[in-house]
Amino acid sequence: MSDHICSTGCNHFSHLNDPDLLAEFAEARHSLRANISGTKASGKAGLGGVTYRPLPSKKAGENVSHYYIPANKDTVHWGYFSKSMEPLVKLESGDYATMEAVTHHSFDDYERMIQGDPGVEGIFQWDANNKAIDRRGAGPMDHPVGAGGGMGVHVCTGPIYVNGAEPGDVLEVRIIDTMQRPSANPDYRGKSFGVNVAANWGLQYNNLLTEPKMREVITLYEVDATGAQTTAKAVYNYRWAPQTDPWGRAHPTIDYPGIPVDRSKIKLNYDVLKGYEIPVRPHFGMITVAPAEADMVSSNPPSYTGGNFDNWRTGKGSTCFFPVAVPGAMFSIGDPHASQGDAELCGTAIECSLTGLFQFVLHKKADLPGTKLYGLDYPLLETESELVVHGFSSPNYLKEFAGAADPAAAIKGSLDTAMTDAFNKTRRFFMDTRNLSEDEAISLISISVDFGVTQVVDGNWGVHAIIQKDIFPKK
Known part of the structure; x- marks a missing residue:
């Protein structure tokens, strides 16, 4: 049996890990904002600021492009996947994309995680007269807690259509690099922030020792946006207090994503986890291609095509392999994390917005026999030293x-x-x-x-x- 499936460094694609592209991404991290200039891309997201540019040719007849996909109200879909969505871009096997991913927990601290950032402000805009992104989840639009019902909570960037991808193929997605999304508030320049939420869907919720029982607690963490500091530290925590959204609906628990938090109803506790340093390992909790079985699918449960499988190993240097279920594969990312432990016990990781540099390589069904991708019907993760097979309570x-x-x-x-x-x-x-x-x-x-x-x-x-x-x- 052969293992050759164009691993990192393979000469089948001479642009793999292009040094100029890596340097460009590193410079974006240093300057605290990715900004890839280029030509406006065709498709739905021409209005969303999606751009592309060809990379310098290194081989006759080889055309490779780099796409930049910002996160804003025109480039994200909230809480669901759909095989029939219009893709943001259509790219070729071997192409790169820099993609911004925004955490759906940003409104847990507006000042640090939203204020001054036009893309994120646009995604979370919600007042008495307007809600920029109404549907949040795969549920009915007239759901009592809000449109979409929060039946799926993640802000998803995408989808990307890979030309030539057909059911039975495998899409290889290389995570070349990641960078924290910095706070746009000048008071916090050079810093990034994320929150861990001990939520009602966490394993601890009905098994608490101290009063008040069945509480939800938000802990804010600070991360160095430049990546020079490799640990996160807690800033404060607070207990969720019942909130009323701008359209008058009451939320006694965190039952809908992106609810504006009224700071007058909470009490910040700065005496939390003093002296503790948490290793930062940025990754994407939700990374996926679209399933074929339904047209509107919640982003919450993972499945055979990937989704919200929350493995902290899906970060820089790793590769994900997904079975293609629909034409074009329809790739999306979301649920970015600064760090997480196996099990994600209390319901969340450090939910922290990230930008990733990805490369896409398509493997056709006819080429799979005799390789590690033969018969693949689940998300397979590869690191430099490991292969990681994912099992689920319900595989499909x-x-x-x-x-x-x-x-x-x-x-x-x-x-x-x-x-x-x-x-x-x-x-x-x-x-x-x-x-x-x-x-x-x-x-x-x-x-x-x-x-x-x-x-x-x-x-x-x-x-x-x-x-x-x-x-x-x-x-």
């Missing part, structure tokens, strides 16, 4: 609960079924791509593969299997 909940009014709500989160799914996929990986017998695969799994709890908060609970690549026979 959209198909399993197709008759339900809300398939996402029908999922029964269970580590038993997620562990079984992770084992089944890992066994199949060794048998199908390494040509091992079932007995060999089972023995190898038991003695060398580490299983971890990816997350227990997204409805469709996850268990991942970490395969160390150095166990494979040397060529």
Whole structure:
């Protein structure tokens, strides 16, 4: 069996990890804002500031472009995926895109995470007369808590259409680099901020020791926007107090994304986690292609095409492989994090806006036999030293609960079924791509593969299997 699937550094694409592009991104980090100049891209997002430019040719007949996709009200979709959306851009295999991703928790501190940032201000604009992005979630538009019902909460940037991608293919997405989105408030220049929310969907909510019980607590963290400081520190925390949104709806709990927080109703506690330093490991909690089973799909539960699987390893230097389910793949990102632990126990990570530099490589179905991507029907993550297989309580909940009014709500989160799914996929990986017998695969799994709890908060609970690549026979 061959492992050759155009890994980083492969000469099949001479632009991979283009040094000029990497230098440009590094300079953007230093200047505290990505700003890739170019020609306005065609498609829906001409109004959204999407641009592109060709990269210098390094091989006759090779055309590679770099797209810049800012996050603003015209380039994001909030809380859902859809195979029938109009894509922001159509790009070719080998192309790059710099994509901004904004956390849906930005309004937990308007001053630090929204104020002065036109793109983010536009996304979260909501007053008595206007709501810039009305639909937030895959639910009905007349849902009592707000349009879309919060049945899906993430601010998603995209989708991107990859020319030539067809069902049965695999899309490789390389995360070349990431940078924190800096605060646009001059009072906080050089800093970035994110929040951790101990929320009502977290595992702790019905299992608290101290009063008041069933509370939701927001903790704000400060991160160095330049990346020079590699740890985050807590600034303050506060308990969620019932809020009334600009259209008069009451929210006793955090039940809808992007609710403006009335600071007069909360009390900030600055005596929190003094002296603790949290390692920063920026990543995208939600990274996905569109599923085929439904037209409007919640962004909350992960599935076979990716989505909100919340693995902190999906950061700089890693590669994600997704089974293509619809023409063009329809790729989106969201739920950016500054850091997270396995399980994401209280419901969130440090929810912190990020910008990522990605490269897209399409692998056609006919080329997959004999490679590690053969038979891929789940998101596969690769780092320099590991392959990470993702199992879920319901591997394809959209198909399993197709008759339900809300398939996402029908999922029964269970580590038993997620562990079984992770084992089944890992066994199949060794048998199908390494040509091992079932007995060999089972023995190898038991003695060398580490299983971890990816997350227990997204409805469709996850268990991942970490395969160390150095166990494979040397060529």
